């Protein structure tokens with residue numbers, strides 16, 4: 001397993017970066033006083049290149065390139081443990097979400113396989129009204145160029161009824177697809193062009 005990087009601040013400070021992250025996330029990152037509660041709560045600290053506390057500090061220091069190319073952003077499971085335990089009521093998980101969106105815009109996604117999973121999961125929900133695993137997995141595998149990953153599990157899962165050959169018929173699938181469109185429109189109309197592109201926008205079929 002790769003280890004956390006040593007925090008070193010080498011880039012010149014990008015003073016616009018913290019403002020952009022605060023606008024995108026709606027959170028006051030400046031209030032973070034580095035208590036470390038978020039890092040201590042995070043189950044993925046062992047796998048991150050920069051623990052979440054350091055991500056917050058790097059944002060304060062305007063280290064745009066380091067933050068937007070970090071592995072941590074895409075390994076984050078959005079579990080909210082950091083948010084729950086922050087004594088300053090910073091929604092840290094929301095900051096991580098905003099950073100993921102910003103990396104898409106900057107084209108610096110460090111974990112394209114994870115991005116592909118997000119995209120295909122949302123595309124499946126938008127199309128079928130709920131995720132259709134049997135359709136999702138082959139498409140995802142092809143997209144990440146690992147066509148046979150977990151293929152051997154399919155017969156057992158089918159036999160146990162965990163997955164099905166055909167998607168479930170969810171009522172009002174069109175309404176669910178509309179939620180994606182409305183969410184996308186609202187994101188842009190509320191915050192204007194400066195607002196990062198919503199995740200679902202790249203799942204359009």
Ligand code: SF4
Nearest residue numbers: 042076077079080082
């Ligand atoms: S939301 Fe992300 S950063 Fe926060 S505790 Fe969960 S995995 Fe860690």
Ligand code: SF4
Nearest residue numbers: 032034035036038086
């Ligand atoms: S828990 Fe809150 S105040 Fe403490 S380091 Fe994390 S973001 Fe900063």
